[in-house]
Amino acid sequence: MADAIAEGHTSFKLFMIGMARFDELAADYLKVMAQAGKHGALTNVHAEDQCLIGYLCEQMTAEGKLGPKHFPDSRPREAEGLAVQRxxxxxxxxxxxxxxxxxxxxxxxxxxxQARAHGQIIYGETRPLYLHLSRERFEEPDAERYVGWPPLREASQMQVMWDGLRSDNLQTVATDHCGWNLAQKKAGKTVDELLPGMSNLETLIPMLYSEGVGQGKLSLSRFVEVSATNPAKLFGLYPQKGTIAVGSDADIVIFDTKKDVTIRHRNMHSRADYELYEGFQVTGWPTHTLSRGEVIVENGTVLGNAGRGQLLKRKRFAPL
Ligand SMILES: [Zn+2]
Known part of the structure; x- marks a missing residue:
């Protein structure tokens, strides 16, 4: 870990779920956290309690409760809360x-x-699906497309997440982008076999702007903070990234705040063969995307060449 951090990889992700054998190895994971902290890295945590989830999945499978309709009940809100507390x-x-x-x-x-109020250095992220979608989606045909860990929640929780972003209970919005196609999403049969993750990178900014700033749920400056400034700061890239300033990389999105767009899969660039927000109407869409001063996307046309990316050596963690 010390070597990886010295080379500029200053964050690690730790899963509290079965695939990482977290419950079995918790004592070791605690040492991982301590080691990361000691060397100036930020530990990312996927927080869901495997004990509850494992029990529920086993029970539901035995009762023949298969498929996406039952999926949200296999990973309840308490499982997330319990893991976050731990x-x-x-x-x-x-x-x-x-x-x-x-x-x-x-x-x-x-x-x-509560922990932040007591001065503990903790940050929270949400992802777009929890702001824009709720568990009723699992009643739709091909509902496997909505499967993520944790699941979509009750509609009441969408407002909770917006309030969390606005009040600095949460600091970032990020996608966890996974461009699966529907056949891959539909391969699993039991609730614990359903493949989590979905393509949602291209819609991140327009949906956050339209539903957040456009609907009065976020200020314009908070929108920039949670989508650009805070991630750059937390992950050791500021001020090279995350700000428009002399000496910073000119990574800039030029955004038409008046442009009305109906989101359609056919206009997207992901290899996923479905669109999470098919038919959603948004106001506001990027016209130009610049990376290090070069226009790489213009009005939906990709101009940047493959291979122009650069590995960034990230700085050690500093609190926001
Ligand atoms: Zn995760």
Whole structure:
């Protein structure tokens, strides 16, 4: 870990779920957190409690409750809340900062709010699906497309997430982008076999702007903070990234705040063969995307060449 950090890889992700054998190896993971903190890295935590999830998945499979309709009940809000509380306590004694990824509900936000109020260095992220979609989607045909870990929640939680962003209970919005196609999403049969993740990178900014700033849920400056400034600061890229200033990379999105767009899969560039927000109407869409001063996307046409990306050596963690 010390070598990776010295080379500029200053964050790690830790999963509290079965695939990482978290419950079995929790003592080692606690040392991982401490080690990361000691060397100036930020530990990202996927917080869902495997004990509850494993029990529920087993029970539901035995009862023949298969498929996406039953999926949200297999990973309840309490499983997320329980894991967040555990991660916060572990981080406290590891004396390490943590960043809780893709949070979806009040059960996760409440312990973060409390720990932050007590001065613990903790950050929270949500992802677009928890702001824009709710669990009723699992009643639709091909509902496997909505499967993510954690699941879509009750509609009431969407407002909770917006409030969390506005009040600095959450600091960032990020996509966890996974460009699966529908056949891949539909391969799993039991609730625990359903493939999590979806393509949603291209719609991140227009949906956040239209639903957030456009609907009065976020200020324009908070929109920039949660989508650009805070991620750059938290992950050691500021001020090279995350700000428009002399000496910074000219990574700039020029955004037409008046442009009305109906989101359609056929206009997207992902290899996924479906669109999460098919038919959603948004006001506001990027016209130009610049990377290091070069226009790489103009009015939906990709101009940047493959291979122009550069590995960034990130700085050690500093609190926001
Ligand atoms: Zn995750």
């Amino acid at each position: 991660a916060i306590s572990m981080a406290k004694y590891a004396e390490a900062p943590i960043y809780l990824v893709h949070l979806s509900c009040e059960e996760a936000l409440a312990p973060i709010r």
